Amino acid sequence: MHELSVTEEILSAAQKIAEEEHALKITNIYLEIGKLSGIVDESVSFYWNELRKSTICEDATLHFSMVPARIKCRDCKNEYILEHDLIPCPSCSSLNIQIIGGEEFILKSIEIEK
C-alpha cells in the first residue's frame, strides 16, 4: 500500500517540472524501478489512474523500466545479477555480499507539450 504515497510523490515531482517548463500538459513519464526497491509497478499504475484525474498529468502514461539487482561479492570481488533472493556469490559461495544496484526508484524523464 506504500505505492499510494510513492505515486503521490511522482505526481508532485511531475507537476513541479511542468510548472517550471510552462507545460500545457504532461504526456509521458518514464520511471526506473529497481528489483529490490520494494515498489510494485502494477500498484503504482493502479493509484496513478486515480491520482492523475483533473491534474496536468491527466493524459500522462507511466512507463516503467526494471533495473536488475546487482551484487558485488566482498570476498572475491565478483559482480553478478541476482535473479532470486538469498543467493550467495556464484563464484566463491560467500554470503559476504553487497548490493550495488537495484534499490533505486527514479523519475528518469518526462514528455510535455507546450
Place this chain on the structure above:
Amino acid sequence: MATKRIEIVQDILNVNDQIAEQTSSDLHMHKIFSMNIMASPGAGKTSLIMRTLETLSPEIRCAVLEGDTAPVTIDAEKISGIGIPAIQINTGGDCHLNANLVRKGIQALDLDNLDLIIVENVGNLICPASWKLGTDINVVIASIPEGDDKPYKYPNIYRGIQALVLNKIDLKPYVDFNVPYFKAGITALNPQVEFFEVSSKTGEGIDTWVSWLKEKITHLS
C-alpha cells in the same frame, strides 16, 4: 504545440530523503542517537522498547515516537506511564512512517535534554522498508510465533538494518521455530547484521541487547 522530452533522473523519494537527512543532522547537532524500530504487528515492539527504556533510563535520557495507523494513543500512554516522554504519530491510514511525520514528532520534543530517541514504526514488514526516517540505526524485531520463514517472504525489510532482535524466545519450547534457518535467511540478505535473542517477558537476553545499544549511544556522544 511542441512536444519536449525533459531528462530528470531524480529519486522519487528524494523529498523524503532530504527531510530525513535534515533530521539526522539536527539530531547529531544535539548529540542525540536515534533508532527506528520496525516489526510486524504483535512482534513485541512496545514491550521491548519498555524493557529497553527501563534498563537505560535515567542514565540515558530517552524519548519515544509512537507511529500508528489509527488515531489511538495506547502505546504512547504505556511509555508515558513509566515516565518517558512519548509522542504519538498517527499516519492517518498510511502503512508506514515517513521522514516528514517523524520530523514533526521530533519538533515536539525537548532536544536539549535527550540522548536517545526511539521511533516505533507502524507494525508492517513491507512498507516501512522504503522510507528513510533519518535515524542512526534501523532495527527489526522478529518473534518466535511469527515463524522462521519471514526473511524469505519479506526480504526488503532486512536489508537496511543494523540489528535484528528475535523476541519471545521463552516460547521456543512450544513453537517449531528453526533459529539457524531463520538466521541463514537474514545473513544472506544482510551479512553485517547484529543478532540478538531476547524475551521481553522474562528479561532473558535484554542485557546483551541493551549493552550493544548503549555502546552505540555513547559512541555518538
